[in-house]
Amino acid sequence: MDTKEIIKKVKRIELKSRRKANNLFMGEYHSSFKGRGMIFSEIRPYQYGDDVRNIDWNKTAHFNEPYVKIFEEERELTMILMVDISASENFGTRKQLKSETVAEICATLAFSAITYNDKVGLILFSEEVELFIPPKKGKKHVLRIIRELVNFEPKNKATNFEKALEFLMNSFKRKANVFVLSDFVDAGNYERNLKIAAKKHDITGIRIYDEKETFFPNIGLVTIQDNETGEKRLINTSSPAVRKNYEEFYALAKLNFEKNFNLSGAGNLNIRTDEDYIKPLLNYFKKHSVK
Incomplete structure (x- = not known):
């Protein structure tokens, strides 16, 4: 992506997310997350x-x-955006890629935070932490975060959420509001670290998914490739058993995500790439504010 295209994309995300943050999130964000005391x-x-x-x-x-x-x-708070940049995020069949939806949600959350003079930081992770931007205030800082979300090229393809949580715990001793954005299809064994981190921080997992990931259409013999491992397999999508196995695998991944976050005391929600993310976020914030 050349410089002009990057600037254009950042500007588009900025305009779209600032409007949503100003119109919808200001009051909900403020009431949902309390200050230190x-x-x-x-x-x-x-x-x-x-x-x-x-x-x-x-x-x-x-x-x-x-x-x-x-x-x-x-009032002053710190928001940390933990973003999965593994290869599986570069998938999308309808409106946009999962990574593009993630960038928009992150920008909206960040603009909501700086409205109240809160700090925002960014952690980009794959199977290791690939980029860390320490929390700061202001629009210029948020634009840098958007630029990295749009333009960063990961070195690794797989996902290791456990390592990312270790980095979070070692980097932040004081409470932060942490939003983890991933598809959580294969995030590794992170249950223990999530429980520990959630005792100190206010953590919310946001699972981003594409509608076409939830099932296999009946299109005969096809070759599929795992974006994270590079493995290719020939499968027969005409087989009801094959389609059922895949649907069960995907349903289990969703269930594990929700179970792990619930058991750790962290919040969680699911957002589909072709749907407006404002409504599920608003509903989550409203529930969060009454806890």
Whole structure:
């Protein structure tokens, strides 16, 4: 992809995602993810409705009238976008590739975060962590993240989510809001690391999938290739048993993704490439905010 094409694609994603972030996510994002705690703001005379537990007894005694301490939420948060860039993400049969949907969702989340002056960081992983952009604030930083999502060329084809989680835990000692975007078809054995990471961080897994991945059409003998291993196989899609086995394999991958995230206490949702991702994200944020 040449420079002009990269700039054009980044601009398109920026315009589309900023509009969605501004119109739909600002309130939901803010209410869904809380700050690190409460910090002292000021002392003022007691007003009707104030919490009596916040009365400052020294000031009250000095002025002979009740005074209260006022606290505000320490809002600044850190968002980490963990993105699977293995070869299986370069698949799409209808609207766009899975990787393109991932880039749009990441951009929308990032613009939502910087609206509230939160920091955003990026981890690109395959079977190893291939790129890390430390969290920063501002539009210029988000545009750099989009540019990497659009233009980065991975060195490896397979997926190792376990290693990516190890990197996350070693890199961030304070709580962060972590969004993991992958197809989770073959993410490895990551259950233990996910449970550990989810105790410290607020983690959400977003499974991106293409409708045509969920089943094999009946089109006779075809040669298929695994994008991550390069292995090629000749299969007979006319066989009901072959189609059933594949559908069961895919259903199991989806089930394992949901089970692993649920058991670890992390959030999860599924988004199809040819559908608008706004509705499922909004529904997730609304549920998340009432936990």
